[in-house]
Structures are given as C-alpha cells and as structure tokens.
Amino acid sequence: MVDVPAAEIILPRPAQRFGALRRLLRHRLAALGLIVIGLLAIGSAGAPWLAPYQPDDIDIAQRYAPPLSEGHILGSDDLGRDVLTRLLYAGQVSLSVGLAAMLVTVLVGFAVGAFAAYHGGWVDIALMRLTDIMLCFPSVFLLLFVAAFVTPSLASIALMIGLTCWMEIARIVYAQILTLKSADFIAAARMVGAPSWRIIFRQILPNTLAPILVAATLNMANAILLESYISFLGYGIQPPAASWGNMLTNAQSDFQVDPWLAILPGLAITLAVASFNFIGDGLRDALDPRMRERSAGALR
Amino acid sequence: MTEKLIEAIGVTRHYKLAGGRVLRALDGVDLAIGRGATLGLVGESGSGKSTLGRVMVGLQSPTEGEIRFEGLNAAAADPAQSVRLRRQRQIVFQDPSGALNPRMTIGDTIIEHLRVQGWSRVEAREQAARVLDDCGLSASFLSAYPHEISGGQRQRAVIARAISTDPAFIVADEPVSALDVSTRAQIMNLLRDLQRTRGLTMLFISHDLSVVAHMCRDVAVMYLGRIVEIAPRGVLFKSPLHPYTAALISAIPLPDPARERTRRPILLKGEPPDPSATPKGCRFHTRCPRATDLCREVDPETRAFSSAHMAACHHPLTQAPVERTIA
Amino acid sequence: MTALLEVEKLAVSFGTMRAVDAISFTVESGEILGLVGESGCGKTTAALALMRLLRGATCTGAARLADVDLFSLDEPAMRARRGSDLAMIFQDPATALHPTIQVGDQLVETLRTHLNLSARQARSRALDLFRKVGIAAPEARLRAFPHELSGGMCQRVMIAMAIACSPLLLLADEPTTALDVTVQAQILDLLRQVTREAGMSVVLITHDLGVVAGMADRVAVMYAGAIVEMAGTDRLFAAPRHPYTRGLLASIPALDQGWDEPIPTLAGSVQSAFEVPGCRFSPRCPLASEICRSAPSLREVAPGHFVSCWNAA
Numbered sequence: 001m002v003d004v005p006a007a008e009i010i011l012p013r014p015a016q017r018f019g020a021l022r023r024l025l026r027h028r029l030a031a032l033g034l035i036v037i038g039l040l041a042i043g044s045a046g047a048p049w050l051a052p053y054q055p056d057d058i059d060i061a062q063r064y065a066p067p068l069s070e071g072h073i074l075g076s077d078d079l080g081r082d083v084l085t086r087l088l089y090a091g092q093v094s095l096s097v098g099l100a101a102m103l104v105t106v107l108v109g110f111a112v113g114a115f116a117a118y119h120g121g122w123v124d125i126a127l128m129r130l131t132d133i134m135l136c137f138p139s140v141f142l143l144l145f146v147a148a149f150v151t152p153s154l155a156s157i158a159l160m161i162g163l164t165c166w167m168e169i170a171r172i173v174y175a176q177i178l179t180l181k182s183a184d185f186i187a188a189a190r191m192v193g194a195p196s197w198r199i200i201f202r203q204i205l206p207n208t209l210a211p212i213l214v215a216a217t218l219n220m221a222n223a224i225l226l227e228s229y230i231s232f233l234g235y236g237i238q239p240p241a242a243s244w245g246n247m248l249t250n251a252q253s254d255f256q257v258d259p260w261l262a263i264l265p266g267l268a269i270t271l272a273v274a275s276f277n278f279i280g281d282g283l284r285d286a287l288d289p290r291m292r293e294r295s296a297g298a299l300r
Numbered sequence: 301m302t303e304k305l306i307e308a309i310g311v312t313r314h315y316k317l318a319g320g321r322v323l324r325a326l327d328g329v330d331l332a333i334g335r336g337a338t339l340g341l342v343g344e345s346g347s348g349k350s351t352l353g354r355v356m357v358g359l360q361s362p363t364e365g366e367i368r369f370e371g372l373n374a375a376a377a378d379p380a381q382s383v384r385l386r387r388q389r390q391i392v393f394q395d396p397s398g399a400l401n402p403r404m405t406i407g408d409t410i411i412e413h414l415r416v417q418g419w420s421r422v423e424a425r426e427q428a429a430r431v432l433d434d435c436g437l438s439a440s441f442l443s444a445y446p447h448e449i450s451g452g453q454r455q456r457a458v459i460a461r462a463i464s465t466d467p468a469f470i471v472a473d474e475p476v477s478a479l480d481v482s483t484r485a486q487i488m489n490l491l492r493d494l495q496r497t498r499g500l501t502m503l504f505i506s507h508d509l510s511v512v513a514h515m516c517r518d519v520a521v522m523y524l525g526r527i528v529e530i531a532p533r534g535v536l537f538k539s540p541l542h543p544y545t546a547a548l549i550s551a552i553p554l555p556d557p558a559r560e561r562t563r564r565p566i567l568l569k570g571e572p573p574d575p576s577a578t579p580k581g582c583r584f585h586t587r588c589p590r591a592t593d594l595c596r597e598v599d600p601e602t603r604a605f606s607s608a609h610m611a612a613c614h615h616p617l618t619q620a621p622v623e624r625t626i627a
Numbered sequence: 628m629t630a631l632l633e634v635e636k637l638a639v640s641f642g643t644m645r646a647v648d649a650i651s652f653t654v655e656s657g658e659i660l661g662l663v664g665e666s667g668c669g670k671t672t673a674a675l676a677l678m679r680l681l682r683g684a685t686c687t688g689a690a691r692l693a694d695v696d697l698f699s700l701d702e703p704a705m706r707a708r709r710g711s712d713l714a715m716i717f718q719d720p721a722t723a724l725h726p727t728i729q730v731g732d733q734l735v736e737t738l739r740t741h742l743n744l745s746a747r748q749a750r751s752r753a754l755d756l757f758r759k760v761g762i763a764a765p766e767a768r769l770r771a772f773p774h775e776l777s778g779g780m781c782q783r784v785m786i787a788m789a790i791a792c793s794p795l796l797l798l799a800d801e802p803t804t805a806l807d808v809t810v811q812a813q814i815l816d817l818l819r820q821v822t823r824e825a826g827m828s829v830v831l832i833t834h835d836l837g838v839v840a841g842m843a844d845r846v847a848v849m850y851a852g853a854i855v856e857m858a859g860t861d862r863l864f865a866a867p868r869h870p871y872t873r874g875l876l877a878s879i880p881a882l883d884q885g886w887d888e889p890i891p892t893l894a895g896s897v898q899s900a901f902e903v904p905g906c907r908f909s910p911r912c913p914l915a916s917e918i919c920r921s922a923p924s925l926r927e928v929a930p931g932h933f934v935s936c937w938n939a940a
Contacts, residue, residue: 185398188391191391344807553837555840557841567813
C-alpha cells in the first residue's frame with residue numbers, strides 16, 4: 001500500500017486575498033455608491049478650488065437666480081449666495097461630521113462590547129444593560145436633549161451623534177467576542193500566556209472587522225442623516241456656515257416659490273445616505289464567509 | 301516506572317450550574333505519566349476526559365487537588381517557572397478549523413504563538429518553517445489561510461504550533477475525530493513519529509479505543525469524572541477488570557465481517573447519567589450488569605491488581621487484587 | 628425478479644460541480660446495502676436525491692422503488708411516499724426533530740397523515756412504537772421535548788418515526804456517528820432487529836467500515852461522487868479489488884495491531900478530486916498509469932463483484 005508519511009499532494013489553493021473587494025465591485029449598487037461618495041468627497045474636499053465663489057459671497061442683485069442661470073449653475077439663494085458653492089462647502093461639514101461620528105461609534109462600541117464580553121461578570125451586566133437602556137430611546141431624542149446643553153460646533157456635533165449611536169456596534173462586537181472567546185485558537189493563545197490586550201487585538205479584532213465595517217458604513221449614513229436633522233431643527237451647524245441640513249431650513253420659507261433651494265440639498269443628503277447604505281449592503285454580501293467558500297468551490 | 305513528568309493528584313473540577321447544581325466534570329483523579337510515555341485516555345462524552353486534558357496543560361485550574369510538572373505544583377509556580385511551564389505543556393485540539401484563527405495565515409499563527417513567548421520575529425519565522433516541515437508541510441503553507449487547505453493539513457498546522465515551543469508534554473484531545481478515515485491514519489502516524497523523535501510525553505484523548513490502542517502503551521478508562529481502570533494496552537484489551545471497560549471493548553464494531561458475526565456486544569442499560577447528578581455509591585452501578593447492593597451504597601476505591609493494572613470496582617471480572625494501595 | 632430499489636445513472640450537480648456522478652445500484656427486498664465513503668464523496672447527497680429533498684440541485688437518472696419511478700411523481704404524490712414507502716433517519720437526531728413540539732406529537736402527526744388514524748388510535752400506536760424502540764417510560768417520554776432527551780434517545784425517536792408506517796426502504800444516514808460507543812452498540816442492535824422483523828430494506832450510509840461489516844449484506848464504496856467498488860460484504864472485506872477500498876481497509880487501526888508499526892495510509896486527500904479528469908482516484912493511486920486518464924466504468928470482475936478500475940488486480 002502507499003505510504004507517503006508526510007507531504008500531502010495538494011498544495012494550498014491560490015489565495016483569493018482580494019476576493020472581497022472584487023465581490024464588492026461586482027455588486028452594482030455598491031459600486032454606484034462608491035462612485036457617488038467618491039465624487040461627493042472630491043467635490044467637498046476640493047471646494048476651495050472647484051467652487052466658483054466663496055460660500056459667504058452675497059450678491060443682492062442676483063437673489064433667487066434659478067438653476068442654469070448665468071454665473072450660478074445651480075442658482076442662488078435668498079441672499080444671492082451661489083448654491084453650488086454652498087453645497088460643496090456644506091458637503092465638507094456633513095461628510096466630516098458623518099465620518100467623525102462614525103469613528104466615535106466604532107471606538108465606543110468596540111470598547112464597550114469588547115470589555116463587557118471579555119471581562120464578563122458584573123462589568124458585562126452593567127455595560128450591556130446600559131446599552132439596552134440607551135437603545136430604548138430614539139437617537140433623535142437623545143441628541144436633541146444633549147444638544148440643548150451644548151454649544152454646537154463641528155466637533156461637539158460629531159461627538160454627540162457618535163455618543164448616541166454606538167449601541168449597535170457594541171452589541172455586534174459583544175456577540176462576536178462571546179462566540180470567539182470559547183474558540184480553541186483563543187485557548188491556544190491563552191495557554192502560552194498571551195495578555196488580554198494582545199488576544200483582543202491580534203486574535204479577536206481581525207475576526208470582528210467584517211461586521212464592524214458593515215455596521216460602520218450604515219452608521220455613517222445614519223450620522224449624516226442625524227446631522228441634517230439637528231441642523232434643520234437649528235441645533236446643529238449654525239448659519240452662516242453651510243450644512244445640507246441648515247440649507248434645507250433656509251429654503252423652508254421660500255419652498256413654494258423656489259423649490260430647487262430645498263430640492264438640491266435634499267438630493268445631496270439622499271445621494272450620500274443611499275450610497276452609504278448601498279455600500280453597506282454590498283460589504284455585507286462581499287464579506288460573508290459563505291460567499292467566500294462558494295467562490296472557492298469548496299466541496300460538500 | 302521511569303521518572304514522573306506530570307502528575308494529577310486528587311484533581312477535581314466542578315462547574316456551578318444555574319439552579320445551584322454542580323457539574324462534577326472531574327471527581328478525584330489521580331494520574332501520573334512518566335517521561336517519554338504515552339497514555340491513552342478513553343471515555344464517552346461527559347466522562348470528563350477533555351476537562352482532564354485541559355487541566356493537565358493549565359488551560360483550566362483544578363477546583364481541588366494539584367497538577368505537578370517535574371515535581372513542581374503548577375499552581376504555586378513563580379512567574380519565571382510559569383513561563384517555562386507554559387512552554388513545556390501544549391495541546392492539540394479536536395477540531396482543526398476552530399483551533400486556527402481564520403483571519404491569520406498558518407505562518408502568522410505559529411509566529412504569534414512564539415512571539416508571545418518572547419521569541420524574536422526572525423527566529424520565530426525560522427522555527428515556524430522548521431516545525432511545519434517536521435509536520436509534512438512545505439514552506440509555501442506559511443502564507444496559506446486555514447480555509448485554503450484541507451482538514452488534514454489544518455491538523456498538521458495545529459500540531460506544528462503545539463510542537464513549536466519544544467514542549468516536553470503534549471495533550472492530544474481527540475486529534476483525529478474530526479478527520480476522514482484516510483487522513484486519520486496520516487495524522488496518527490505523524491503524531492507517533494513526533495512522539496518518538498522528540499521523546500514527547502503524551503496524553504492521547506479519544507472516544508475511540510482502537511485509535512488509542514494504536515497510539516499508546518498504557519490506557520486509562522474514564523467514566524463520569526473518574527478513572528475507573530488503567531493498564532498497559534495489551535492487558536486492558538485481553539483481560540479488562542472493570543465491567544465498563546469490558547462493555548466498551550465489546551462495543552467496537554470490527555472491520556471484519558467474520559468476526560462481526562460472532563461478536564456479542566455487552567449491551568449496557570441506558571446512557572451515561574448526567575454528570576451533574578452522579579449516582580451514589582459506584583458511579584457505574586446504574587448501568588452495570590454486575591451491580592449489587594454494595595455497589596449502590598459504597599463508592600469503590602481504586603485498587604492495584606498488578607503493578608500496572610488498577611481498577612475501581614467491587615466485583616472485577618477476573619483476578620483478586622494483589623495489594624491494596626492508592627487512596 | 629426485480630429488485631425493490633433500482634437506481635440507474637443517478638447524477639446530481641450543484642451548478643457546475645457534479646456531486647454524484649451517474650451511480651447505479653439495486654437493493655433487494657429485505658437487504659441491507661452499506662454505502663461507504665469519506666465526507667464529501669456524495670453518499671448523503673445521493674440519499675437526499677432519492678428522497679427528493681435536495682434543493683437547488685439538478686438530478687438526472689432514474690430511481691424505481693417497487694416499480695414506481697420516484698423522479699416522475701408529482702410533489703404531493705412524492706410527499707405521500709415519503710414516510711410510507713421510504714423513510715430516512717439522519718446523523719444528528721437532535722436537529723432532525725422539531726425543537727418546540729413534543730416528540731409524541733411529532734410521531735402522532737406522522738401516523739395520522741400517513742395512516743388515517745384517529746387521534747386516540749395514533750396515540751396508542753405511538754406508545755407501541757416507543758416500546759418497540761426500547762424507550763423506557765414511554766408515556767412520559769411522549770410528552771418530552773427533543774432537548775430533554777439524550778442523543779441516543781432522540782435517535783430512538785427518529786427510528787420510531789421512520790418505521791411508523793412500515794416503509795419498504797429505510798435510508799439511514801450515519802445513524803450512530805454522533806453517538807457514544809456504548810450507545811452506538813444499542814442503536815445498531817435496535818436497527819438490525821426492527822428492520823429484520825419488518826423485512827425492511829435499508830441503505831446504511833456510513834464512513835465506518837466496522838459498522839458496515841456487522842450490518843450490511845452488500846457494500847458499495849463511493850469515492851468523489853462515483854461508486855468505485857461494490858460486492859457482498861464478506862467478499863469486499865476479504866478480497867477488495869479497488870486500490871481505494873484496499874487503502875481504506877488498511878488504514879483502520881485494529882485493536883490487536885502492533886503498537887510499533889505505522890498504519891498504512893492513502894496519500895493526499897479527497898479535496899479537489901472532483902476536478903480530476905479521467906479516474907478521480909488516480910492522483911492518490913499507487914497503481915495509476917497512462918490509461919487512468921480516461922474514466923473507468925464499473926465492470927463485473929467476479930459474480931456480484933463490481934470494480935471501477937483499469938488496473939484492479
């Protein structure tokens with residue numbers, strides 16, 4: 001009989017390292033989302049060079065210019081400020097608040113979830129009950145409540161949104177770590193005396209990255225929406241600085257006469273939020289381990 | 301026996317369950333393994349064999365009793381000794397998929413294992429390539445992810461990680477149970493070769509007597525948290541003393557139709573009781589064909605029937621004990 | 628005479644992957660056929676295809692049970708056959724039972740749908756069946772939920788449900804793999820007894836050659852979706868002809884085998900065998916030669932002994 005004591009014939013399959021990215025790009029809506037977000041980001045970041053005016057340039061002669069009029073491609077508002085310019089600068093505010101708030105949700109969510117799950121005992125109970133309680137209130141209420149006491153600025157708004165939206169990530173991380181904690185590869189690491197922080201960052205974090213990434217993308221959409229809400233309600237970014245939300249507020253009084261003043265920032269919000277949601281959905285599919293196996297042609 | 305490398309002395313391990321019940325996974329286990337020896341540990345699910353393995357390598361601490369490694373009580377080791385103890389005792393798990401981090405390459409898994417022990421990155425990498433080679437995997441496996449390789453190759457990687465710290469003692473916890481028949485033999489041969497060339501002391505845990513018989517010189521049988529019989533493998537299979545051992549041996553289906561026709565398995569009553577409700581008296585009496593009133597009342601002590609054959613039974617199947625020892 | 632079950636060129640594909648590759652076999656009435664192979668060889672898939680329980684797969688070929696073509700029945704007719712003419716028991720009894728319905732009610736439900744019994748008749752029949760499969764305190768156990776029963780007990784319940792309507796054919800997929808050794812002995816004993824009493828035919832699917840040796844009349848060995856060897860049990864174990872069967876038999880550690888010799892092994896693993904052109908076993912085969920690039924088919928090398936190998940000794 002054959003006795004090849006050691007080497008098995010089959011070498012590892014050629015790696016599909018970038019399989020997830022390829023799958024994401026194949027997801028049509030997600031790819032579209034990436035393009036839209038890319039354009040919005042470039043437009044906002046490049047606003048000082050791309051925008052035809054300064055955001056606060058007032059031109060009383062050109063108030064309420066309709067879109068496509070000369071000098072104002074997207075028209076001008078009640079003070080004759082260029083709408084395109086304001087949209088681009090507002091994008092800076094909305095996108096960076098969204099990004100910063102998302103980062104806060106990930107940091108706080110991961111810290112709470114990981115600490116509760118890894119530590120267990122009363123820490124677990126205290127932190128997860130806090131999470132449950134926070135989840136009982138709609139974020140908007142929490143946000144408006146806090147906003148009443150805080151002077152609005154970019155940083156404080158991002159922080160407020162972040163601190164009211166971390167619960168979902170905490171729950172995801174918590175559930176993931178609880179399952180991973182009993183895995184044998186964690187036992188192997190514990191056995192050689194790896195300290196907890198090392199186990200969390202080297203062994204556990206990479207395994208929770210996929211669901212966190214998905215949730216973070218969806219949180220980003222949510223954060224942009226929330227920023228628009230509170231700016232619209234007047235608790236957010238204060239005029240004359242522009243954000244998509246307060247541009248809407250501004251357009252409110254003239255909506256009957258000049259609907260484009262509301263439609264354009266509304267469109268920007270919708271595009272950004274929808275794109276992040278599409279990317280999130282695409283990521284969820286692309287990072288699903290079952291998808292990976294299927295594409296690797298696993299048996300069984 | 302040669303010098304004892306590792307000993308379990310009166311080890312119990314209890315888990316508190318909801319409702320104040322206590323699960324006695326281990327209930328007074330005494331065990332000693334000599335340097336370079338191989339001991340097989342068989343038992344059914346819930347017998348506590350995996351718990352014993354985990355306690356022996358220090359993954360769990362005993363509720364009572366102690367584990368001694370080279371005469372040193374593991375619970376009383378100073379930091380320097382602890383580092384050495386961790387290096388010296390390693391474990392191979394049953395399910396190679398769960399034992400490897402799916403997001404790490406095989407190489408990184410082993411390197412991380414060594415880095416924690418204070419190896420430099422370069423040394424760790426060289427050692428990783430070396431132990432993979434010892435386990436029959438080429439250096440190209442260093443950069444492979446677990447899902448890219450077969451189950452047998454994954455188990456080889458897990459074994460490579462275990463021997464990477466040059467341990468003296470290895471617990472192999474059902475290392476071939478999750479594998480296919482043809483792969484199983486490859487892994488058993490690999491473990492046996494490693495055991496010999498490296499002079500490893502091994503505790504080989506399995507529910508499959510024929511696998512244990514092939515890997516180990518001595519075999520211990522566990523039932524509900526206690527070792528009920530221990531003997532050299534030839535002796536155990538030819539003349540088992542404990543009725544449970546006899547039933548276990550007779551229950552193995554043989555890959556031989558002629559002998560299968562004549563095999564009459566001793567069919568035990570029922571199934572092992574819940575380890576949170578260990579029966580009073582002898583823990584096997586609820587299923588034992590030889591049980592008497594004595595067995596229902598008095599828990600039998602472990603007695604030596606010859607120098608290397610011990611059993612805990614009031615009514616052993618053959619021989620009378622030559623001496624009474626071992627509490 | 629015609630056999631109870633005739634399977635002809637049964638093939639199952641998932642997308643482009645052929646999980647089962649044109650296998651043909653028969654099962655006589657009252658016979659136990661062992662279907663042996665390693666995980667991924669297609670043995671379970673073949674059984675599920677016979678039950679028509681596969682979703683998202685393309686099945687071709689023919690399967691006649693007592694001269695009824697299973698593949699041409701419409702779904703309601705097939706549903707009526709399942710349970711009454713052919714039944715299946717699974718590897719993991721705990722997940723095969725409905726978790727939130729008392730096991731007695733599940734059994735009564737089966738009895739009432741297939742046998743048109745009144746609730747009371749079905750109840751008493753269920754009690755008889757529980758006694759028959761050796762469940763102690765059957766009245767109480769009828770009211771138990773699956774999670775309250777041990778693995779062995781759940782498998783007894785599964786067997787009771789499978790034999791409830793006295794099917795002609797029982798497909799038993801790894802019925803004892805999840806169980807402890809001493810419980811496995813009990814369940815095998817029970818299976819042997821109930822099928823013999825009822826004259827039921829059985830396809831026993833397992834990876835354990837020991838189980839097959841004690842239970843089966845004939846054995847079919849599967850590798851990578853195809854049957855590579857088929858023979859009477861005694862003959863297969865005494866004189867295996869296919870190199871895979873030989874390797875498999877040799878690689879089982881025996882209780883009385885020397886401690887010092889290594890176990891003979893088959894090189895490599897089954898992974899990606901489905902992509903091999905010609906004989907799928909050839910990359911691992913010690914006898915492989917040029918001719919193995921074309922696929923061999925089953926041929927009769929002795930009466931009732933079929934081998935699919937060009938170089939079979």
